[in-house]
Amino acid sequence: MSTDYQQARIILGARLRELRTEARLTVRELAARCAWAPSKVSKLENGKQTAKVTDLEQWAEGVGQPTAAAELKGRLRGLESTYRSWRRQLAGGHRAVQDSIGRQHEKTRTFQGFTGSVIPGLFQTPDYARHVLTRYAHLHGAVRDIEAGVQSRIRRQEGLYLPGKKYRVLVWEAALHVRICPVDVLRAQLDRLMSVNGLTGVSLGIVPLTASVDIAAGDDFWIHDGRLVIAESWHAEMWLDSAEDVALYLKVWDTLDSAAVYGQPAHRLISRARASLDLR
The missing domain is CATH 1.10.260.40 (lambda repressor-like DNA-binding domains)
Structure with missing residues (x-):
């Protein structure tokens, strides 16, 4: 704790x-x-x-x-x-949790995020999101209204196409390979990731497994307009808005960003992860 x-x-x-x-x-x-x-x-x-x-x-x-x-x-x-x-939040259902995050997303213009274990929710397909929410729902014993939670999460993706919003997202390469869902669902998810990589408001960086890093990948987090950090752990979601906390996470993001690859190199890592699924 x-x-x-x-x-x-x-x-x-x-x-x-x-x-x-x-x-x-x-x-x-x-x-x-x-x-x-x-x-x-x-x-x-x-x-x-x-x-x-x-x-x-x-x-x-x-x-x-x-x-x-x-x-x-x-x-x-x-x-x-x-x-x-999470236990207390999910007592009110998955939709309530996703709607709460959605309201914060509506207020935010610039996002800086990092995910190390799964594809970010903003880029998830409905099938992939369903498997992710289901796995974590079982962990916390809160399995009701998962479908409503999926729909709320997918609605947040409308922001990807709105002018003025910017998404600077870092994904650890390992997340491209995690089998939290069936292979066909992961294959479609990687296709989706490659398509969003070309959106005007999206800057997608992949931190390669082989990259030299100054800090190890840790918990997933999102920085909203440089004023609020929403970070996740196994037991809780933390909303941090003190200047000291935000500055720390900005430093972590910049450090991870320095090890990330973008554009075609990032596309190749996603394509390689997808190709590995066809070898099974």
């Missing part, structure tokens, strides 16, 4: 403890009022468990300060607006 995220949970926990001690309640007394095990109170106070909205409402009632619920929920929103657990 991110150190910053954990620190935010600890700060929220400290505020919860403050409210309990101000009410002169022991851990057991508050737990009894909320019909919880005492261990839950301890975990929330010590940042060992992320509170739910209902937990905060019960806590405020339990300490006799129901109006404090608004403050506590505001703290929780601040925590989750930066580190958005």
Whole structure:
């Protein structure tokens, strides 16, 4: 778990403890009022468990300060607006997650992105997107409304054809070969990737497996207009807008970009990956 995220949970926990001690309640007394095990109170106070909205409402009632619920929920929103657990997000369905990203894409004019494990969602075919979302849905145990999520993801691609939008995208060569889908789906996906490589607003760089790099490929991320970074990990999606964080990701992007190839060299790497599928 991110150190910053954990620190935010600890700060929220400290505020919860403050409210309990101000009410002169022991851990057991508050737990009894909320019909919880005492261990839950301890975990929330010590940042060992992320509170739910209902937990905060019960806590405020339990300490006799129901109006404090608004403050506590505001703290929780601040925590989750930066580190958005996939489990919590997907509880609302795949379409909700994709629509949220789509709204951010509508606001953005210049994108700088990197993907190291799969073809970027902006360039995915519906079949490829369906397989990717399905695999990750099973990982998080959230398999409902996948088709709606696919449709929302594909709608974002309309931006590729709008004047004024620029997409500067880096893909690690390994992503061209990952068999997260059947061979025929991957073959069609690579054909699609070659076609978008010629779009006016798209600059597609491939980082070759054999390239000398100053930094190893890490998590996928997108930089929106140099003001917001959306980065992904296995457990969460991080929305980072501090100047320090954005500057770090811009530096990472520039470093990876220096190892990337464009134009015909990039096209040859995609063609080589496609040709390797015909050898099976």
